[in-house]
Amino acid sequence: MVLTVLSALAEPTRLAAMRILDDGGEHCVCDLMRRLDATQSRMSRHMQILKQAGLVSDRRDAQWVRYRLRPDLPPHVRALVTAALVDEVGV
Structure with a gap:
């Protein structure tokens, strides 16, 4: 699982x-598309x-799908995610 993550x-x-x-919020794929300048299929x-x-x-919310981080991530997976999300500026 670690390699997959x-x-x-x-x-x-x-x-x-x-x-x-x-x-911590829930985001519509349309919001992710807009913010990341990605097409619907790519996103x-x-x-x-x-x-x-x-x-x-x-x-699923009508025509869109809403995503959120899984709140039940195992501690070791959450630690990987946290480490990956650290802003690289100033490192």
């Missing part, structure tokens, strides 16, 4: 999406990979 977080668009979701593909890695959960 690291692989999912290694892609810049997915990492950026995780930074957005790290605010959906990235979010599916994050979901398969067990990092996010989703909820």
Whole structure:
């Protein structure tokens, strides 16, 4: 599972999406598309990979899907996510 998580977080668009979701809220794929300048198909593909890695959960809302970080991430996975989300500026 650790390798799957690291692989999912290694892609810049997915990492950026995780930074957005790290605010604890639920975000519509349309919001992620706008903020990350991505097409719907590209964003959906990235979010599916994050979901398969067990990092996010989703909820259908009419025509859109809303994503959020899974609140029940195991501590070691949460530690990986936290480390990956550290801003690299000033490092």
